[in-house]
Amino acid sequence: xxxxxxxxxxxxxxxxxxxxxxxxxxxxxxxxxxxxxxxxxxxxxxxxxxxxxxxxxxxxxxxxxxxxxxxxxxxxxxxxxxxxxxxxxxxxxxxxxxxxxxxxxxxxxxxxxxxxxxxxxxxxxxxxxxxxxxxxxxxxxxxxxxxxxxxxxxxxxxxxxxxxxxxxxxxxxxxxxxxxxxxxxxxxxxxxxxxxxxxxxxxxxxxxxxxxxxxxxxxxxxxxxxxxxxxxxxxxxxxxxxxxxxxxxxxxxxxxxxxxxxxxxxxxxxxxxxxxxxxxxxxxxxxxxxxxxxxxxxxxxxxxxxxxxxxxxxxxxxxxxxxxxxxxxxxxxxxxxxxxxxxxxxxxxxxxxxxxxxxxxxxxxxxxxxxxxxxxxxxxxxxxxxxxxxxxxxxxxxxxxxxxxxxxxxxxxxxxxxxxxxxxxxxxxxxxxxxxxxxxxxxxxxxxxxxxxxxxxxxxxxxxxxxxxxxxxxxxxxxxxxxxxxxxxxxxxxxxxxxxxxxxxxxxxxxxxxxxxxxxxxxxxx
Numbered sequence: 001x002x003x004x005x006x007x008x009x010x011x012x013x014x015x016x017x018x019x020x021x022x023x024x025x026x027x028x029x030x031x032x033x034x035x036x037x038x039x040x041x042x043x044x045x046x047x048x049x050x051x052x053x054x055x056x057x058x059x060x061x062x063x064x065x066x067x068x069x070x071x072x073x074x075x076x077x078x079x080x081x082x083x084x085x086x087x088x089x090x091x092x093x094x095x096x097x098x099x100x101x102x103x104x105x106x107x108x109x110x111x112x113x114x115x116x117x118x119x120x121x122x123x124x125x126x127x128x129x130x131x132x133x134x135x136x137x138x139x140x141x142x143x144x145x146x147x148x149x150x151x152x153x154x155x156x157x158x159x160x161x162x163x164x165x166x167x168x169x170x171x172x173x174x175x176x177x178x179x180x181x182x183x184x185x186x187x188x189x190x191x192x193x194x195x196x197x198x199x200x201x202x203x204x205x206x207x208x209x210x211x212x213x214x215x216x217x218x219x220x221x222x223x224x225x226x227x228x229x230x231x232x233x234x235x236x237x238x239x240x241x242x243x244x245x246x247x248x249x250x251x252x253x254x255x256x257x258x259x260x261x262x263x264x265x266x267x268x269x270x271x272x273x274x275x276x277x278x279x280x281x282x283x284x285x286x287x288x289x290x291x292x293x294x295x296x297x298x299x300x301x302x303x304x305x306x307x308x309x310x311x312x313x314x315x316x317x318x319x320x321x322x323x324x325x326x327x328x329x330x331x332x333x334x335x336x337x338x339x340x341x342x343x344x345x346x347x348x349x350x351x352x353x354x355x356x357x358x359x360x361x362x363x364x365x366x367x368x369x370x371x372x373x374x375x376x377x378x379x380x381x382x383x384x385x386x387x388x389x390x391x392x393x394x395x396x397x398x399x400x401x402x403x404x405x406x407x408x409x410x411x412x413x414x415x416x417x418x419x420x421x422x423x424x425x426x427x428x429x430x431x432x433x434x435x436x437x438x439x440x441x442x443x444x445x446x447x448x449x450x451x452x453x454x455x456x457x458x459x460x461x462x463x464x465x466x467x468x469x470x471x472x473x474x475x476x477x478x479x480x481x482x483x484x485x486x487x488x489x490x491x492x493x494x495x496x497x498x499x500x501x502x503x504x505x506x507x508x509x510x511x512x513x514x515x516x517x518x519x520x521x522x523x524x525x526x
Contacts, residue, residue, distance in 0.1 A: 029084060031268040033059045034276060037079055038087040039159065040064040041205050041226070042257075044293045048285065056279050058272045066203070066524070067093060067159040074262075075100045084262055084269035089113075089159040089226075089255035096320045105265070107258040108277030111286070111295040114254040114310050115163040118230035118243035119222035123148065133249045133311075136171035140190050143197025151200030152224040153208050156327055156372035157524025160205045163253035164224040165330055168194055170314040171250045178318040181325045188333065195335040201447055203524025207506065209233050214504050215480065216240045226255060231294035251314035257295070327372050332400070337378035338526045339439060339446040341432045345454035345488075347387040350419035354455055354489060361516040362414035365523075366407040373520040375410065377403050380446065382435060383413055386428035387421030388460050393435050425454055427461035429483065429499075430470060437478045448481045449505070449526050452496075453515075455489025464495050468502060484522050486510050 029035070042062065049060040063083070065073065071093045073079045074086060080103065086094075091107060094100040117139070124130040127142055134142075142148035153161035166179065172190040173183035200220050202208035212223050213233070217240065223230060227245060234243050259280070261273045279285060286302035289295055297303055317323050344358060362383075365375050375381055379398045385391040394413060398406050432450050440448065458464070471479070482505035485496040489511070500507050506525075510518040 029266055029269060032057055032272065033061060034085055034269060034272045035061045035083045036063070036085045036087050036259075037070050037073060037083045038062045038064055039067055039070070039089050041089070041229070042087060043206075044232075045289070047292065048280075048288060052276060052279050052285075056275050058276045058279075060276065062087075066157050067162070068156060071097070071100065074103055077103070079103070079262060080264040084265035085260055085273055086262065087257065087259045089257055090163075091258050091260060092316045093323075094260075096317070096323065103263050105261040105263050105270070106273065106277075107260040108273075108281070109298050110257045110259050110277070110280045111289050111293075111298055112254055112256045113226040113228040113295045114247070114252040115160050115167065115224065116227050116230065116252055117150070117222055117224055117246035117248070118233065119148075119150075119246050121242045121244050123221040124244040124246065129246050130244050133247050135250045136168045136194070136248050137190065137250075139197075139248065140168070140172065140194035143195070144193035146196075148221050149197045149199045149219050150222045150224055151202065151208050151212055151220055152198055153202045153205055154524040155330055157203040158205055158208075159255065160208075160225050160229070162327075163255070165326060166316060167248070167251065167253045167314050169326060171248070178315040179322050179326060180317075180319070181322065184322070184326055184329055188329065191329075191334045195330070198335060201525065203521070205229050207525070211482075211504060213238050218480070222246075227296075228294040235294070245308070247308070247311050249311055251312040252310065253314055253316065254310065256298070324371070331372060332377035337380070337446055338376060339380040339382075339436070339443075339448040340375075340526050341382040341384060341393075341436055341448075341450045343390075343428050343432045343450060343452045344383065344385045344417065345387075345423060345425075345456070346385045346391075346417055346419050346421075347423040347454075347456065347459075348420050349423070349456050349489065352419075355417060355419045357515040358453065359414050359417055361514075361519040362417075363411050364516045365519060366411040366414070367404075373523045375403075375407060377401070380439065380443075381410060382432075382439075383410070384428060384432055384435070385417055386424055386431075387419075388424055390424065390428035390431035393431070395435075395439075423454060423456050423459045424461040425452070425458040426464060426467035429467060430462065433471075433474055433478050433481065436481055437475055440477050444477065447526060448478075450481060450483045450503075451486065451519075451522055452483055452499070453486045453488060453510075454491055457490065457492045457495070464498065467499075471502060480504065482506075482525075484508060484525060486515070486518055486522075488515060 053059045067088045075097050152164055155162035155165040169187050173187040175183045205225050259277055281299050283301040286297035286299045290297050367374055375398050377398055377400050382393050382395040384393045396406055396410050483503040484505045485499055485507050487509045496507050508518045
């Protein structure tokens with residue numbers, strides 16, 4: 001197999017325009033440079049931040065992370081010294097952690113965007129929501145009756161998903177206060193009804209929108225996402241049918257994007273933070289943010305003459321254990337369960353450290369990963385190791401109660417993986433689609449995805465062109481199953497990107513970060 005000339009130098013979500021050059025996050029702090037740990041959706045601010053550098057001399061270097069992962073970095077101190085500021089959609093998560101609060105200083109709210117619904121115009125009219133906005137209970141009733149389907153991001157990976165989960169749980173609990181274990185239990189049946197309508201999931205708000213655009217004409221009626229993202233989709237010119245923005249009348253959770261200085265930041269960074277915050281709140285810049293990113297201004301001087309009213313703000317959980325309980329209930333009880341097929345390269349090039357990294361990554365998903373990154377209760381997991389030919393698929397279903405024994409069996413199988421032989425990538429993917437088809441025929445009500453992990457190029461069986469032709473002939477129920485290729489070792493980067501594009505997936509890069517980290521990142525898309 002050909003060895004790539006060099007390993008990738010940037011993490012998957014890093015945008016070169018914001019983090020390239022000699023001022024990478026992790027370098028020593030420099031005067032006039034503000035290194036910021038940010039939510040990935042802020043990539044659309046790059047032109048405005050470039051203009052800020054020209055106007056006020058503050059260069060902003062963004063490195064992206066999911067909100068919950070970013071919170072963990074702040075809480076455990078990993079952000080100190082690496083960044084001078086954090087910029088997430090909300091600081092509500094951080095406010096739950098005492099250790100995080102002492103690591104923060106000044107926060108400047110820069111813009112706002114509520115998490116709402118975008119519904120196909122015909123569906124909104126069919127449901128009557130275009131004239132009278134529904135409550136969350138109305139939406140749950142329509143979802144339970146198979147009259148409304150939607151996409152939403154993973155609440156453990158994306159703030160828009162968690163905000164939606166908080167909003168609907170708060171509204172359906174009927175208790176009026178912040179969520180706790182008792183109110184989550186009380187809302188359980190209605191939440192199960194609500195999530196019966198979720199047919200599309202994703203690890204980020206942007207990827208969710210792309211997936212929706214790809215599936216236009218299918219059964220997905222709408223999206224739960226930031227108002228700004230929904231308006232951006234509407235302005236993209238890619239919709240076959242316009243989206244009607246629906247504001248549930250009993251309330252929402254709103255992102256306010258606070259640019260927050262870290263307590264560990266040096267004095268020159270504090271000055272850069274102050275100047276950037278003032279710049280972003282200038283009326284002319286606020287109007288540009290509103291026009292280019294569709295987020296609402298926080299400076300009243302920039303507000304439009306007749307802004308759409310935002311419903312009441314629903315209460316956010318006041319305790320970390322309530323957040324944990326809500327997420328656990330979502331994955332293990334409320335939402336449709338997942339079906340994940342792992343197509344795993346065990347060819348000769350995987351011998352040594354690589355096969356050990358693969359074993360470690362799989363074992364982590366049985367309990368060593370974060371609580372919401374492990375295999376979920378009710379999830380169906382299929383392992384298909386391959387070399388010159390696809391191996392025998394072995395499937396496991398994690399039970400709803402007492403999952404430890406089945407997780408132990410997956411762990412044991414992962415540790416048995418050995419390397420040797422050639423690399424038949426596309427024969428093995430076709431085998432995976434055949435298995436997925438059989439499984440979907442028995443149990444269609446699952447989120448299904450395929451993870452492909454290979455450290456090299458295809459050396460036997462079908463080539464990519466042959467796979468593309470066969471993929472087009474697959475049954476409709478599995479043609480929508482995405483493949484998430486992991487770039488590892490000498491993987492064929494261009495071909496893996498084309499595979500992801502063909503199937504509606506995306507690539508993940510394990511050449512510059514540990515394989516187990518990438519396996520956990522993919523969990524947000526399953």
